[in-house]
Amino acid sequence: xxxxxxxxxxxxxFLNVGKLSMQDMKEILQVSSRTIYRTLxxxxxxxxRQEIQIHKLGRYYFLAGDIAGLxxxxxxxxxxxxxxxxxxxxxxxxxxxGATTNESLQESLKVSNVTIIQDIADxxxxxxxxxxxxxxxxxxxxxxxxxxxRRLLAVLLTNAISVADFSAGNIGGYEILDPERTQLASQICxxxxxxxxxxxxxxxxxxxxxxxxxxxxxxxxxxxNISKQALEISQNIFxxxxxxxxxxxxxxxxxxxxxxxxxxxIKRQDNPLFTEKFDGEFFYNVSNLIDTVSMYTKIDxxxxxxxxxxxxxxxxxxxxxxxxxxDEALPDSIQLLVERNKFLHxxxxxxxxxxxxxxxxxxxxxGLITLHFISSLGRSPEIYPIRILLLTDERRVTRDLLVTKIxxxxxxxxxxxxxxxxxxxxxETDQYDYILSTKPLARQEVDIISSFPSVKELLELQEKLxxxxxxxxxxxxxxxxxxxxYDLQEYLIASSHLLSQFSLSALDNGDSFEKTAAQMVRxxxxxxxxxxxxxxxxxxxxxxxxxxxNTGLALLHTQSSKVTVSSFTIYELxxxxxxxxxxxxxxxxxxxxxxxxxxxxSEEMRDLMTAISQSMIxxxxxxxxxxxxxxxxxxxxxxxIFNEKIKKLED
Numbered sequence: 001x002x003x004x005x006x007x008x009x010x011x012x013x014f015l016n017v018g019k020l021s022m023q024d025m026k027e028i029l030q031v032s033s034r035t036i037y038r039t040l041x042x043x044x045x046x047x048x049r050q051e052i053q054i055h056k057l058g059r060y061y062f063l064a065g066d067i068a069g070l071x072x073x074x075x076x077x078x079x080x081x082x083x084x085x086x087x088x089x090x091x092x093x094x095x096x097x098g099a100t101t102n103e104s105l106q107e108s109l110k111v112s113n114v115t116i117i118q119d120i121a122d123x124x125x126x127x128x129x130x131x132x133x134x135x136x137x138x139x140x141x142x143x144x145x146x147x148x149x150r151r152l153l154a155v156l157l158t159n160a161i162s163v164a165d166f167s168a169g170n171i172g173g174y175e176i177l178d179p180e181r182t183q184l185a186s187q188i189c190x191x192x193x194x195x196x197x198x199x200x201x202x203x204x205x206x207x208x209x210x211x212x213x214x215x216x217x218x219x220x221x222x223x224x225n226i227s228k229q230a231l232e233i234s235q236n237i238f239x240x241x242x243x244x245x246x247x248x249x250x251x252x253x254x255x256x257x258x259x260x261x262x263x264x265x266i267k268r269q270d271n272p273l274f275t276e277k278f279d280g281e282f283f284y285n286v287s288n289l290i291d292t293v294s295m296y297t298k299i300d301x302x303x304x305x306x307x308x309x310x311x312x313x314x315x316x317x318x319x320x321x322x323x324x325x326x327d328e329a330l331p332d333s334i335q336l337l338v339e340r341n342k343f344l345h346x347x348x349x350x351x352x353x354x355x356x357x358x359x360x361x362x363x364x365x366x367g368l369i370t371l372h373f374i375s376s377l378g379r380s381p382e383i384y385p386i387r388i389l390l391l392t393d394e395r396r397v398t399r400d401l402l403v404t405k406i407x408x409x410x411x412x413x414x415x416x417x418x419x420x421x422x423x424x425x426x427x428e429t430d431q432y433d434y435i436l437s438t439k440p441l442a443r444q445e446v447d448i449i450s451s452f453p454s455v456k457e458l459l460e461l462q463e464k465l466x467x468x469x470x471x472x473x474x475x476x477x478x479x480x481x482x483x484x485x486y487d488l489q490e491y492l493i494a495s496s497h498l499l500s501q502f503s504l505s506a507l508d509n510g511d512s513f514e515k516t517a518a519q520m521v522r523x524x525x526x527x528x529x530x531x532x533x534x535x536x537x538x539x540x541x542x543x544x545x546x547x548x549x550n551t552g553l554a555l556l557h558t559q560s561s562k563v564t565v566s567s568f569t570i571y572e573l574x575x576x577x578x579x580x581x582x583x584x585x586x587x588x589x590x591x592x593x594x595x596x597x598x599x600x601x602s603e604e605m606r607d608l609m610t611a612i613s614q615s616m617i618x619x620x621x622x623x624x625x626x627x628x629x630x631x632x633x634x635x636x637x638x639x640x641i642f643n644e645k646i647k648k649l650e651d
Contacts, residue, residue: 004110006031007043015067019060038112080109085119086126086325087160093123094153095176099139126324127152129359147256154210158321163201166208177212181245185212188240192233196265200317203264210260211241214253226258230266234258264320270312282319285355286312289348292355293373296347304376311372318360318368326364337374338367345370377412377469386413386469389429391421391437394451395544396606397613402438402451404614409462412469434468487604488646494604495642498568498612501526502638504631507571513579513589514538517556520571520594527596529562536560545580547587548616551627554579554587555616557595557609566597566605568612570626570634591627611645612638 003011006029013020013028020028025036040061044054052065080088088109092100105116124134130152132144142149153176161171166186171177186208193199193207234257238249267279290308294301301307329335338345349366388406392399403416419427421441429435437446447464450457507523509516521527521534537556546555571592581587593616597609615622615637625637 003046004039004042006035006039007046010039010043011047014054014061014063015070019057019062021059021061025061035112080111082119083325083327085109085111085115086123087156089116089119090123090127090156090324091153091160091174091176093134093140093142094149094156099135099137099141101139122325126359129357129361150213151210151260152324154206154213155321156324157209158202158206159324161205163205166205177209182208182212184244185209185241188237188244192237192240193265196269198270198313199265200313202321203317206321207261211237211257214249214257226255227262227266230258230262231255233261264316268316270309282316283312286315289351289355289369292351293344293347296351297344299344299377301373301376307372307376310375311369314368314372315356315360318365319357322359323362323364326362330364330367334367334371338370341370341374341377344373348373386410386434386465387432388413388416388465389427389432389435390416390418391424391435391441391446392418392439392451393420393422394438397610398451400610401614402449402453405453405458406436406449406461409458410465413465434465488649490602490604491608491642491646491649494566494602494608495639495646497605498566498608498642499635499638501565501567502569502631502635504570504572504634507573507592509571509573509575509577511575511577513554513577516571516573516577516592517541520556520569520592524567524569524594524596526564526567527562528564533558533560533562533596536562541579545582545584547579547581547589548623549581549583549585549587551623552576552588552590553593553616553623553627554589554591555593555595555613557597557613559597559599559601561599563596563598566601566609567595568609568638569594593626608642608645611641615641 009029010020010025013025017024022033022036025040026033029036029039031039040054047054047063047065050066050070052063052067052070054061055064056062089100089105092105102113102116102120105111105119106113109116120134120140127134127142127144130148132142132148132152135141135143157171157174157177160174165172166182169179169183171179171182186205189204189208189211193204231254234254238254238257242249263279268282269278286308289311290301293299330338345366348370349363352366352369353361390399390403390406392402394402399418403418406416407413417432421437421439424441424444435446436449438449438451440446440448449461453461507516507519509519517537518530518534521530521537524530527533537558540558541554541556546557547553548555571594573590573592576588576590578586579589595609595612597605601609616626622637622641625633629637
């Protein structure tokens with residue numbers, strides 16, 4: 001028995017519930033009373049063949065007859081969403097010779113006359129954005145420039161077919177596209193557009209479809225302002241395409257194709273320095289959007305160094321391949337962000353209406369463009385320079401890790417000033433936007449954070465910092481704790497020293513952790529008092545166990561006046577020993593990592609030693625290299641860590 005989707009839903013509801021009122025059916029199908037009556041009529045006709053009737057008693061409807069004889073394998077007709085109907089109808093209007101009747105559309109889509117009339121009205125409204133119209137003469141037909149229609153058809157097909165399906169040669173039921181011809185066009189376009197590595201896959205797909213749609217010669221106005229680069233690429237594409245399809249294409253078609261290349265790609269490259277022609281208006285419009293949003297919202301979005309690039313590529317794609325029939329609502333995750341930034345969304349929507357063409361003006365596109373600005377708020381510390389005062393007496397490694405975690409959830413934070421709680425009375429707290437402490441403070445209400453915060457704590461902190469950011473009062477503040485300048489030469493010297501001191505060697509160790517620690521210290525030439533340093537290492541390890549769980553690695557580190565120069569050494573143990581892990585459990589240790597620094601160590605050396613310790617804990621790949629790598633491999637890893645640290649300082 002063949003049923004529509006609505007008929008199937010209604011039949012299942014009758015079988016499960018028994019009796020249904022009109023209101024029940026409206027809630028189940030989420031449609032009007034008129035649609036319910038039509039669906040009931042269609043279902044009645046379908047059930048008559050099974051000798052089942054739909055009766056009404058009072059305000060309730062129910063099934064009567066041999067219900068047990070209903071077939072279990074109900075065949076359901078394809079139900080089209082409104083978006084799918086609009087795409088399908090527009091495709092038919094663009095590809096069908098002559099007029100398309102209302103009756104044929106009703107039959108194809110299994111919908112009512114009213115639905116088709118409404119769909120045609122929606123399509124007609126959208127086509128006006130592209131300077132095309134629908135004529136009504138014994139049916140529906142699109143009128144307007146044939147080249148504009150061809151381009152719109154290419155946009156429609158690029159919207160309707162996914163990149164993955166297109167790459168696999170699956171072009172659905174769009175008969176206007178010949179699979180072999182389209183695949184050939186795709187291969188040729190890909191080969192000749194390699195000079196544009198930042199080109200979106202959808203844009204490449206559009207040019208392949210546009211090429212495959214070129215058929216009989218049409219009149220194309222000469223376009224004298226085409227760039228030489230666009231004309232050369234178009235000529236090469238058509239030369240190859242003509243050779244492989246054994247078909248001749250006129251110079252006018254080549255010029256037309258070159259004009260689209262010029263408009264969508266060549267004139268809109270993000271680096272126009274060496275471009276023969278570039279779309280200055282497009283560059284200005286993107287920049288003007290950022291500047292004007294900044295002016296109306298009083299938020300310095302222009303300070304975000306990457307916002308222009310993100311908007312540039314997004315709007316370039318949207319102008320080239322606009323979404324013809326967008327979803328009525330944004331995805332929930334994006335909608336939630338937009339709801340939280342209503343004013344920003346309103347400003348962006350009004351400006352996009354004012355700056356960009358009509359076909360880019362719909363709620364879906366407004367939401368996506370707003371999302372770029374929302375992302376900028378959460379990404380760039382230059383926009384909302386939030387300052388945090390962190391009060392803690394934790395060791396340097398612990399507090400550096402805490403600072404890193406805070407910045408990871410709130411990259412918009414400009415600066416985190418770490419101070420001791422004892423110094424709090426002397427600190428000008430009004431110079432900060434938010435104050436955190438790792439321990440409760442007497443006579444002060446300050447938010448508390450764990451030294452090693454959980455994921456839940458970090459998420460709560462992220463939400464709190466976003467509230468601080470959004471409600472921050474802009475006041476004149478002293479230049480406290482400004483980013484200090486770094487002596488990169490000193491970092492390079494410290495890096496070179498640590499690499500020269502590094503070694504990995506085998507150790508015929510004793511049967512205990514204590515004996516092994518003493519052996520390692522005796523092998524160090526940079527230690528003045530071996531017995532004292534051994535006891536200090538063991539005492540430090542006992543207070544803060546640093547055997548990394550499930551790795552076989554144990555880290556011993558200390559800063560002491562008995563150490564002459566900084567060093568990092570790894571010992572491969574010939575016999576495993578037991579040590580307490582960071583989780584407080586016993587860990588079987590096969591490699592010991594020893595880090596020693598003098599009391600008067602330089603800030604640069606301290607930073608690099610901290611980078612080594614962080615790499616062991618925060619990066620699983622690095623941990624695996626420390627666990628299994630030989631001296632040459634670990635040497636290269638350390639070199640990479642130091643280079644990355646120095647590069648960040650340069651940036």
